[in-house]
Amino acid sequence: MKILAVDAATEACSVALYNDGEISSIFEICPQQHSQKLLPFIEKILSDSGIKLDQLDGIAYGQGPGSFTGVRIGVSVTQGLAFGADLPVVGVSNLAIMAQQAIEQHDAESIVAAIDARMSEIYLGCYKNVNGFAQLINNEIAIKPELLRKEDFDLNNSVSVGTGWTSYNQLLTSSFDVKVTDIELPNAKYMLPLALDAFNKGLSVTAEFAQPNYVRDEVSWKKLPGR
Numbered sequence: 490m491k492i493l494a495v496d497a498a499t500e501a502c503s504v505a506l507y508n509d510g511e512i513s514s515i516f517e518i519c520p521q522q523h524s525q526k527l528l529p530f531i532e533k534i535l536s537d538s539g540i541k542l543d544q545l546d547g548i549a550y551g552q553g554p555g556s557f558t559g560v561r562i563g564v565s566v567t568q569g570l571a572f573g574a575d576l577p578v579v580g581v582s583n584l585a586i587m588a589q590q591a592i593e594q595h596d597a598e599s600i601v602a603a604i605d606a607r608m609s610e611i612y613l614g615c616y617k618n619v620n621g622f623a624q625l626i627n628n629e630i631a632i633k634p635e636l637l638r639k640e641d642f643d644l645n646n647s648v649s650v651g652t653g654w655t656s657y658n659q660l661l662t663s664s665f666d667v668k669v670t671d672i673e674l675p676n677a678k679y680m681l682p683l684a685l686d687a688f689n690k691g692l693s694v695t696a697e698f699a700q701p702n703y704v705r706d707e708v709s710w711k712k713l714p715g716r
Contacts, residue, residue, distance in 0.1 A: 506538055506540070528566065548578050554583060554612035554705075567699055593679065598647075615644065647666070
């Protein structure tokens with residue numbers, strides 16, 4: 490299979506290509522530059538691999554949660570490419586992407602993924618390692634960190650990923666027994682295993698059904714210093 494993965498839902502912009510077992514990727518932290526960076530990244534990774542868009546079997550995209558604008562950019566670019574080449578698409582949670590990275594890099598059994606959602610909230614998702622794939626436990630939510638309870642993290646050998654743990658480090662790490670990793674932002678490279686699994690299970694849809702998952706509906710406007 491040949492699968493392109495694209496993500497623009499956070500401060501990071503990334504693309505990755507699965508080409509019959511070979512993986513290539515581009516990852517850059519570039520806040521507010523996703524609309525200028527994403528398409529050139531895609532063109533470069535396809536060109537470097539000698540693959541044309543219509544040779545792909547499908548496109549995967551980061552469906553959120555994350556920046557409302559970034560999520561929309563990722564979805565719209567995916568739809569435009571998929572419509573033009575008549576390709577199926579699969580949406581993958583940005584929290585799941587980081588959980589998958591923790592599985593591959595740290596052999597994590599369970600992962601608590603949190604993205605800074607602004608407005609004093611985090612997007613939170615708990616995942617388990619099921620045969621090497623990040624599988625969601627319950628639902629992804631938007632919540633104020635101080636409302637979380639230790640019982641919510643009753644998981645074995647848990648690790649944490651995401652900017653939520655960076656932004657609320659003292660509050661979260663002092664309250665919960667998890668190993669903090671250096672994984673802060675989703676990388677499309679780690680979207681590929683989840684996307685391939687979804688394509689193989691027949692879970693893809695046509696381009697018009699590509700949808701973002703904002704988790705919450707309020708516009709997240711507040712920015713943190715340095716972000």
